Amino acid sequence: MSDIVATNQTILVVGGGISGMTAALEAAEVGKQVILIEKRPFIGGRVSQLYKYFPKLCFPTCGLEINQRRMNANKNITVLTMSEVTNLQGEAGNYTATIKISPRHVNANCTACGACADAVEAEFDNEFNYNMDKRKGAYLAYNMAQPQRYVIDPRMIGTDDAQKAKDACKFDAVDLDMQEETIEVKAGAVVWATGWRPYDANKIQPYGYDRIDNVITSVEFERMMDPFGPTGGKLVRPSDGKEAKNVAFIQCAGSRDRNYLKHCSRICCMASLKQSTYVSEKYGDEAEVSIYYIDIRAIDRFDDFYQRVQDDPNVSFIKSKVANIVENKENGNPTLNGVDTEGYNRYANEHDLVVLAVGMEPSVDKDTFPIEIKVNDEGFIEQDEANGGVFAAGCSSDALDVNRAVQSATASALRAIQVVNRVAQAEG
Amino acid sequence: MSDTNTGMVEKYRNNFLKEVEANVEEGEWVKMCMQCGVCSGSCPLGPHWDHPPQELFMMIRAGKRDEVLESTSMWMCTSCYNCIVRCPRELPITHIMHGLAHYATRLGIEPKNQPTRKFAQLFWNNLAKNGRVNELWLGVNLYFMDGFVNGIKVALGMAGIGLGMLKAKRLSLKELVGGHTVKDKKGFQAMIKKAQELEAARVDN
Numbered sequence A: 001m002s003d004i005v006a007t008n009q010t011i012l013v014v015g016g017g018i019s020g021m022t023a024a025l026e027a028a029e030v031g032k033q034v035i036l037i038e039k040r041p042f043i044g045g046r047v048s049q050l051y052k053y054f055p056k057l058c059f060p061t062c063g064l065e066i067n068q069r070r071m072n073a074n075k076n077i078t079v080l081t082m083s084e085v086t087n088l089q090g091e092a093g094n095y096t097a098t099i100k101i102s103p104r105h106v107n108a109n110c111t112a113c114g115a116c117a118d119a120v121e122a123e124f125d126n127e128f129n130y131n132m133d134k135r136k137g138a139y140l141a142y143n144m145a146q147p148q149r150y151v152i153d154p155r156m157i158g159t160d161d162a163q164k165a166k167d168a169c170k171f172d173a174v175d176l177d178m179q180e181e182t183i184e185v186k187a188g189a190v191v192w193a194t195g196w197r198p199y200d201a202n203k204i205q206p207y208g209y210d211r212i213d214n215v216i217t218s219v220e221f222e223r224m225m226d227p228f229g230p231t232g233g234k235l236v237r238p239s240d241g242k243e244a245k246n247v248a249f250i251q252c253a254g255s256r257d258r259n260y261l262k263h264c265s266r267i268c269c270m271a272s273l274k275q276s277t278y279v280s281e282k283y284g285d286e287a288e289v290s291i292y293y294i295d296i297r298a299i300d301r302f303d304d305f306y307q308r309v310q311d312d313p314n315v316s317f318i319k320s321k322v323a324n325i326v327e328n329k330e331n332g333n334p335t336l337n338g339v340d341t342e343g344y345n346r347y348a349n350e351h352d353l354v355v356l357a358v359g360m361e362p363s364v365d366k367d368t369f370p371i372e373i374k375v376n377d378e379g380f381i382e383q384d385e386a387n388g389g390v391f392a393a394g395c396s397s398d399a400l401d402v403n404r405a406v407q408s409a410t411a412s413a414l415r416a417i418q419v420v421n422r423v424a425q426a427e428g
Numbered sequence B: 001m002s003d004t005n006t007g008m009v010e011k012y013r014n015n016f017l018k019e020v021e022a023n024v025e026e027g028e029w030v031k032m033c034m035q036c037g038v039c040s041g042s043c044p045l046g047p048h049w050d051h052p053p054q055e056l057f058m059m060i061r062a063g064k065r066d067e068v069l070e071s072t073s074m075w076m077c078t079s080c081y082n083c084i085v086r087c088p089r090e091l092p093i094t095h096i097m098h099g100l101a102h103y104a105t106r107l108g109i110e111p112k113n114q115p116t117r118k119f120a121q122l123f124w125n126n127l128a129k130n131g132r133v134n135e136l137w138l139g140v141n142l143y144f145m146d147g148f149v150n151g152i153k154v155a156l157g158m159a160g161i162g163l164g165m166l167k168a169k170r171l172s173l174k175e176l177v178g179g180h181t182v183k184d185k186k187g188f189q190a191m192i193k194k195a196q197e198l199e200a201a202r203v204d205n
């Protein structure tokens, strides 16, 4: 890795989700040198874990592939996966970043044939599917993962399984001796695009995510629709595998709530409206969707989408924040209790499956940034002079959908470009 | 209508929300309610209320003064605090319920026959006398709250519990005559009087 050349005119992008990719491409395509740091073994971020995109309901893999091609075609971008910035020092125009690169134990010879995965037995929780199933200890996070290069789980190193993986590889790609590396790179500006994580549903005690099998989160629901996902693309209940036709969505699960996240996560109304179409896609007229909400925030042009879902006779809207969920022990149905706001009617409604539209919080905890940075109460990065040459892009700056995340990324790329341009002028 | 009540109607005209904000304990929180309904759904006694808290808050904003203040609803609150714990806007709902009940009482338009109201009054009268609750008299008064015949019935029904309490020394028959008091009973009564004066002065302003 020591062949990385970086100068004060390099732009460092931290986080390789749709925002980081966008910022990197915008900068690289105008000729700037970019280093992209991604913590996971693949780039694409959480978008790669979505089944379809609102509002067009196309597949995210398509958009990701276009960006991937642009990246492959551009010599100005260096991508480091399984990497994290552990320290960042300096000021606008002159930063030094310390980067820790974890061993993948698979080198560039890998053809992604999968022989190593076939050979090993060890299994671990599958993070890509939010731990709903297991994956092998030698794995590719998902079929379209970029780079197309397998990973040997470090927990397997030193076991027979690791040796089996090595022996199975015909291309000598498995390198069990690969070590963690720490490198230092220079950069003139930093785009911080570490994105979001779903709010921990276990904290919302009255909804019983930790106690009731058939209460799941919106991110898990996305994974269920993937033909290669944990249920093979079936919409079924975790408790008994029964078809989940009568599905309830609970909005603002952990958002707009001073006990949890104060902010409106902004995308979850649209996410549930979108996911209501998944139920119809699977079960047609047998689908029965109920959306429990405080108010539906389908902002701007998304209102069309909202109206279309409202017109669907199989989808009903209940204006009420559900008070609590209890499980009907006989059939495993979660029962939702509450009072609606249109008539103050008390209800106790049973559903096959309940999806919590969980909120978005920043993926990096407030106090763990490698450099001092201004964040708001929710931990999202502010646009502030004090941040010098560090600019937030996408969901590290706010709860955003992809469209807005990409806009934010482009803006940050422009700011970063201005910084390195000033360096270039000064250096002549 | 009591004089205070007429005065308040005069003073606030059609703005009941303002009246609540100015006169009801924690009343300034009412406007923070976003009508999500979690409080109503979380109340263990909710099914027995005419108007759950969320609805009361909306009624206040809608200026339904008489319906709110004469309602038995807020008297149903048992101070379990479930709603406060869950309210996404952290409204002190329990306190507002008591505040409304108290305000209605001050105005003299509370539902006179609501049992909680009656018990609260008995409890207060009992406590204010000696500075200590006289359980025996409180019990006796409570039983006869709905008249003599009914009182005997209730008392007989509760006899087992009463005897148990006597055995466990939780209840003393000595309480029938006089009963235990705080050390400085005069001082205690002066304190209560002063507090009532202060409160009255606050309310009149």
Ligand SMILES: Cc1cc2nc3c(=O)[nH]c(=O)nc-3n(C[C@H](O)[C@H](O)[C@H](O)COP(=O)(O)OP(=O)(O)OC[C@H]3O[C@@H](n4cnc5c(N)ncnc54)[C@H](O)[C@@H]3O)c2cc1C
Pocket (backbone or CB within 6 Å): A014, A015, A016, A017, A018, A019, A020, A037, A038, A039, A040, A042, A043, A044, A045, A046, A047, A050, A052, A053, A054, A055, A083, A084, A085, A193, A194, A195, A196, A197, A218, A219, A222, A267, A271, A274, A363, A364, A393, A394, A395, A396, A400, A401, A402, A403, A405
């Ligand atoms: C249920 C659900 C459904 C959604 N559906 C849609 C939809 O249909 N349409 C739509 O427009 N939007 C949708 N969204 C929103 C969409 O997921 C986000 O807008 C998008 O993921 C934002 O991209 P990002 O790059 O900012 O963040 P992320 O996707 O979170 O990417 C951040 C990247 O940074 C990496 N990273 C994190 N920390 C570090 C670190 N310390 N060092 C290095 N790298 C790090 C992560 O591994 C990740 O790859 C949905 C969201 C949810 C919750």
Ligand code: SF4
Pocket (backbone or CB within 6 Å): A251, A252, A253, A255, A256, A263, A264, A265, A266, A267, A268, A269, A270, A295, A296, A297, A357, A359
């Ligand atoms: S977008 Fe909708 S579900 Fe999400 S926090 Fe905002 S209002 Fe609630």
Ligand code: SF4
Pocket (backbone or CB within 6 Å): B032, B033, B034, B035, B036, B037, B038, B039, B040, B053, B054, B057, B086, B087, B088, B089, B090, B091, B093
């Ligand atoms: S829980 Fe709070 S915000 Fe929701 S209706 Fe009740 S008082 Fe209003």
